[in-house]
Amino acid sequence: MKNxxxxxxxxxxxxxxxxxxxxxxxxxxxxxxxxxxKTHYYQPGFLFLPFDTYTEDQVKKEGKKFIPKxxxxxQKKIDKILPEENKVALEDETLSYDILIVATGSKIAPDxxxxxxGPLWKKDIFDFYTYxxxxxxxxxxxxxEGGKLVVHITEMPIKCPVAPLEFAFLADSYFKNKxxxxxxxxTYVTPxxxxxxxxxxxxxxxxxxxxxxIKIETDFAIMEVDNDKKAIVDYVDREIPFDLLVTVxxxxxxEVIERSGLGDDLNFIPTHKxxxxxxxxxxxxxxxxxxNLPASKAGSVAHFQAETLTDxxxxxxxxxxxxxxxxxxxxxxxxxxxxxxxLIDFNYDQEPVHGTFPFAKIGPLKLLKESVFxxxxxxxxxxxxxxxxxxxxxxxxxxxxxxxxxxxxxxxADN
Amino acid sequence: MKKVIANREIDVNEEGYLVDFxxxxxxxxxxxxxxxxxxxxxxxxxxxxxLQDKHHKDEPxxxxxxxxxxxxxxxxxYELFPGGPLKKSTLIAGIPKPKSCx
Numbered sequence: 001m002k003n004x005x006x007x008x009x010x011x012x013x014x015x016x017x018x019x020x021x022x023x024x025x026x027x028x029x030x031x032x033x034x035x036x037x038k039t040h041y042y043q044p045g046f047l048f049l050p051f052d053t054y055t056e057d058q059v060k061k062e063g064k065k066f067i068p069k070x071x072x073x074x075q076k077k078i079d080k081i082l083p084e085e086n087k088v089a090l091e092d093e094t095l096s097y098d099i100l101i102v103a104t105g106s107k108i109a110p111d112x113x114x115x116x117x118g119p120l121w122k123k124d125i126f127d128f129y130t131y132x133x134x135x136x137x138x139x140x141x142x143x144x145e146g147g148k149l150v151v152h153i154t155e156m157p158i159k160c161p162v163a164p165l166e167f168a169f170l171a172d173s174y175f176k177n178k179x180x181x182x183x184x185x186x187t188y189v190t191p192x193x194x195x196x197x198x199x200x201x202x203x204x205x206x207x208x209x210x211x212x213x214i215k216i217e218t219d220f221a222i223m224e225v226d227n228d229k230k231a232i233v234d235y236v237d238r239e240i241p242f243d244l245l246v247t248v249x250x251x252x253x254x255e256v257i258e259r260s261g262l263g264d265d266l267n268f269i270p271t272h273k274x275x276x277x278x279x280x281x282x283x284x285x286x287x288x289x290x291x292n293l294p295a296s297k298a299g300s301v302a303h304f305q306a307e308t309l310t311d312x313x314x315x316x317x318x319x320x321x322x323x324x325x326x327x328x329x330x331x332x333x334x335x336x337x338x339x340x341x342x343l344i345d346f347n348y349d350q351e352p353v354h355g356t357f358p359f360a361k362i363g364p365l366k367l368l369k370e371s372v373f374x375x376x377x378x379x380x381x382x383x384x385x386x387x388x389x390x391x392x393x394x395x396x397x398x399x400x401x402x403x404x405x406x407x408x409x410x411x412x413a414d415n
Numbered sequence: 416m417k418k419v420i421a422n423r424e425i426d427v428n429e430e431g432y433l434v435d436f437x438x439x440x441x442x443x444x445x446x447x448x449x450x451x452x453x454x455x456x457x458x459x460x461x462x463x464x465x466l467q468d469k470h471h472k473d474e475p476x477x478x479x480x481x482x483x484x485x486x487x488x489x490x491x492x493y494e495l496f497p498g499g500p501l502k503k504s505t506l507i508a509g510i511p512k513p514k515s516c517x
Contacts, residue, residue: 112479155477161515191478192515193502199429201517219499221478221489235478235489250479264474265483273473294475296516330516344517352517 002029004313005088005097007078007256009035011043011390012288012302013103014066018392019310021068024317032072032095034088038063041131042385044299047163047335049134050126050141051174058382060131066390078104081260083281099283099313102262102269104254106159106289106297108133112250113154115225124230125245128167129159137246141174146183147243152232153190154222157266158251159289159297164188165195166335167246172212173337187215189232189240194218200351200411201344204368208336251297253290268292273348274324276309283316285309294348295328303389304329307400329402331357333378341374343367347402353409358397360406367407421446432511436467439509448507451496455507459495461486463508470510476501477513 004024006013017033024031045059067073079089081100088095108129110116116125126140127133151168158164168188175181188195188209195209195216196202209216223235231239232247253267262269262280270279271291278284287309288302295301308326315322328348333341343365344352356363365374388395417424418431421442426434431447433439444463448455465486469476478501481492496503505512 155479156513156515157475157477162517165517190515191501192513193499196517197512197514198517205517219502221500223489236493265480292474294473298516332516334517346516 002098002317003096004029004031004099004101005095006031006033006101006103007035007081007088008103008105008254008288008290009033009037009040009063009067009073010103010105010288011299012105012290012306013101014040014063014390015303015306015392016101016103016287016309017071018066018068018390019306020313021070023310023314026070029317030072031070032074033067034074034076034078034090034095035063036075036077038075040066040390042382043129044160044385045382046128046131046134047166047170049131050128050137050167051170052138052142054382056135061386068391078256079259080256081262081284083260083262083284086283097283099285099316101309101313102257102278102284102286102290103288104256104290106251106253106268108249109252110247110249112252113222113225115227116247116249118225118227120225120227120230120245124243125225125247127247127249129163129248129251140244144244146175146180148185148187148241149244149246150187150189150232150240150242152188152220152222152245152247153192154248154250155191157268157297158248160332161296161298162332162334164190164246164248168214169208169212169337170335171246172214185215186213187217187240187242189217189220191221192218198351200353201368203411204354205342208370212337251289257290264292266292273328274326275312275322276305276326277312277316277322285313293328296330296332298330298332299385299389300331301329303395304331304400306392307394325401327401329400331398333374333381335375335378336370339375340370340372341378342370343374343377345402345407350402350404353407354411355407357406358403362406430506430512432506433509436509444507444509447509451503451507453496453503453507456495458487458491459507462492462495462504466504466508467510470505470508475513476505 040063042059048054077091126137175184231241257263257267269286271286289297312322346352355367357365
């Protein structure tokens, strides 16, 4: 009997367990999945919690429910991966593996920024990348009387890179609906050179910032949070004052990766971008946010990766060459407020374009354009996540690689 | 699209970033730097080489990476490439600028 061990029962790990249980012969392979937490969160829902759009119950369920029969589930803390011995040390036992899948994700590391965890943390400074943070922010917003709202990204890469921008758009709608938009000044602060960083998106979407009166500060590399002045300060002493700071702190891979010596300086694991095999060990595979790939850290990306990785695990067990298949495909809804959303579809090489999705000319979803239908798509996605995506049920007509059918390459440079 | 840099036709994208790194050399580099009002010094070259090395290893570029690079600290990085150090330095280095997903 051989052992396949999956570390992490989040979006990626759970999907892999569901894919592999039906594909690996039961008489030859024992599949084990390890996660220290009981609760599985629907992380895209954290964007909606602060605005009272979703309730707590809609974004969390017991993780065990989604682990299929035939997979051993261990709820314990992972101490260390021992790649030279093909073992994983848990808090009180050691597992041996023939194949290891690392799906330990990424999380915020607010202690990486000086002053962020100072006296204003959770009073006037909030994150919405954790369940607790999103709820605390909801409570703050319910009673906030207005002032300078600063929405801020510390540094890239972050999980769901577009979430902070969606937050700014939704905040605009939220305050309008509360009849207090005139009392709120929204500024979006990014370390990149714009809110939109790809030329196609800049052209198609820059109007949104103007329309919603969101100010933008670019190329801002935060040095510290000055709690006395209530301002964020960068390395050239640029100061941006705030009354309410909603920040996306540095995102890092899990500490277990650091303890095991497997990661880069952000604890992300160097991974082959088309096969998902780790660069250092041929029997360790990596999926989702835990990789160092230049793809978005997002559930849709993990979903497409899971299909390729499943095939590659099977190929690997048979001693065949791995498929160079994963293309960085991402497919994401972006909330723009007022019950509208955008849909974007892109990969490592191809920037988001106009067109229809998933069917050429028919849609019904429109790419890179605001529509109510896309917003419904985003809301429907919560159901799809719990009932299809986690269980490894294919989403009809959405392929693992990016399709060029129905796409219009009509966004041209001005010069 | 094509752009004449150092008397040569170079392939660039809409924002002037080189599309094919093979077309990059020191002469091209100095011309682009000149357009950004940057005069290349030894330190600039060191940073450019560091960024190119990271890029070729498929490692993401970040301000934090610069901090840990041992090549330069962040204040110096801003002084060498005023305004937007990452976007300017990558333009000069002939590699893509750091991007988000949109």
